[in-house]
Amino acid sequence: MLDIDAEKVHTPVLLSETLELLEPQRGGIFVDATLGLGGHSDTILAASSETRLIGIDQDATALKMAGERLATFGKRATLVHSNFSAIREVVDNKEVDGILADLGVSSLQLDSETRGFSFRFDAPLDMRMNPDSGDETAAELLKRLSQDEIANIIYQYGEERHSRRIARRIIERRDRGEPVETTFELADLVRRSVPHRPKDRINPATRTFQALRIAVNDELGIIAKFIDDSVNLLKTNGVLAIITFHSLEDRIVKQTFQRLSGKCSCPPRMPVCQCGAVKKVDILTKKPVIATETEQHENPRSRSAKLRACRKI
Numbered sequence: 001m002l003d004i005d006a007e008k009v010h011t012p013v014l015l016s017e018t019l020e021l022l023e024p025q026r027g028g029i030f031v032d033a034t035l036g037l038g039g040h041s042d043t044i045l046a047a048s049s050e051t052r053l054i055g056i057d058q059d060a061t062a063l064k065m066a067g068e069r070l071a072t073f074g075k076r077a078t079l080v081h082s083n084f085s086a087i088r089e090v091v092d093n094k095e096v097d098g099i100l101a102d103l104g105v106s107s108l109q110l111d112s113e114t115r116g117f118s119f120r121f122d123a124p125l126d127m128r129m130n131p132d133s134g135d136e137t138a139a140e141l142l143k144r145l146s147q148d149e150i151a152n153i154i155y156q157y158g159e160e161r162h163s164r165r166i167a168r169r170i171i172e173r174r175d176r177g178e179p180v181e182t183t184f185e186l187a188d189l190v191r192r193s194v195p196h197r198p199k200d201r202i203n204p205a206t207r208t209f210q211a212l213r214i215a216v217n218d219e220l221g222i223i224a225k226f227i228d229d230s231v232n233l234l235k236t237n238g239v240l241a242i243i244t245f246h247s248l249e250d251r252i253v254k255q256t257f258q259r260l261s262g263k264c265s266c267p268p269r270m271p272v273c274q275c276g277a278v279k280k281v282d283i284l285t286k287k288p289v290i291a292t293e294t295e296q297h298e299n300p301r302s303r304s305a306k307l308r309a310c311r312k313i
């Protein structure tokens, strides 16, 4: 037994709004592609005794905790340690009734004192959601990439205006034989590189940490293909729901849903459509669903959450 309680560690975001779109009470097979601590899955399974769930997470610790939480549902829940980029293999190309992805990191990961996701704790700069993967850690990435590559990551994924200065300092340290290896070293370096603005409400290192995390876990690169694969796996009338936490993710979800709803993205002057947009889904959320004021007040993590869903036709 792990001595942590899954229900207390991570509060599921936009729970009732997600369930309203997925409708697990109709029974069938549902995939939670980002199981986390099983908050959404718990409610999906409780909705009907005819509902089965396949839960995927690349973080073995989360999977273990969710397994304990969902044990009461017995064989109705199957949990798989994998990246959701392999969703087709995981569900063995079977048709399913609903798919959910609640993207990004969980509180379990952000609040870990050892995994390097947060500048609140001094730890090796790791940031891998799947530490068993053998993939590069954030520290290794900063040792390998060029100054321009580091600056581009911090600029694009962190929307940090001072990315070039931060990247230059990272390389200066590396050239001195003192590469950045810990969270505190990176947070300190960012603080020294970015002009201090008293009205800044967030820690100046937030954007750089987010950028590195996205790069280490290739978080943006896999979303569009995941959506295409998911729509192909859905039965007619099956629903795909995705919760994002920043504008970069939300833009990819919005544009991919639009393409799958048949919206042509060809330049306006093109006489005949060349982009091959084919209608496969109806979009259920004209605008993204956001958390109510009460939820935003009770769970600050929900403030940046956006939920979009589509139904296969």
Ligand SMILES: C[S@@+](CC[C@H](N)C(=O)[O-])C[C@H]1O[C@@H](n2cnc3c(N)ncnc32)[C@H](O)[C@@H]1O
Residues within 6 Å of the ligand: 010, 011, 012, 013, 033, 034, 035, 036, 037, 038, 039, 040, 041, 056, 057, 058, 059, 062, 082, 083, 084, 085, 102, 103, 104, 105, 106, 107, 129, 222
């Ligand atoms: C925001 S949390 C999900 C929380 C969950 N809905 C709950 O209520 O407990 C996101 C989870 O997805 C996992 N994750 C993120 N990207 C993933 C990917 N590409 N493949 C598999 N799991 C992923 C993370 O490890 C994390 O546990």
Ligand SMILES: [Zn+2]
Residues within 6 Å of the ligand: 263, 264, 265, 266, 272, 273, 274, 275, 276, 277
């Ligand atoms: Zn077109």
